[in-house]
Amino acid sequence: MKNLNLKRVAIAGFITYAIGVAAFLTSFFVPVMSNPELQANFVLAFAIIPASIIGASFYLKKDFQTKGLLVGIGMFIITMLLDAIITVPVFVIPHGGDFVSFFTDPGFWLIALL
Structure with a gap:
């Protein structure tokens, strides 16, 4: 087993984060459910799987x-760090x-386990 390439892991994590945030934010513009935050969480839960596959690929x-x-x-x-640095200050607070x-x-944590 070769060593973990930290630069590539960071880029893969950023790719996963970017796809997840894009899916989460985009879902607010397509109202399907009466609760937009719940809808965004559902979209993120489904989008995180292909996003993780793309990042790992x-x-x-x-x-x-x-x-x-x-x-x-x-x-x-990496995605948790980006959430702490970008998502929470810009979108949550x-x-x-x-x-x-x-x-x-x-x-x-449910989405994280997916």
Whole structure:
């Protein structure tokens, strides 16, 4: 097993994050449910699976021989950091939320486990 390429893991995590945020925000412009936040969480829950596959595919396209679990954990850490640096200050706090409510929300952890 070769070492984990941290630069590629970071890029793969960013790709996953960008697709997830784009899906989440776009869902607000297509009202299907009466609760737009619940709708956005459903969309994110479905979008995160292909987003993770795309991110992992980016990492693995150079034929790196590594454990997929390590890549997944690395991508999750990167997306959590990006959530803390970008998502919470830009999208959550202006709407009355905070870091604690965002990171202790059971929906966040359910989506993370997907």
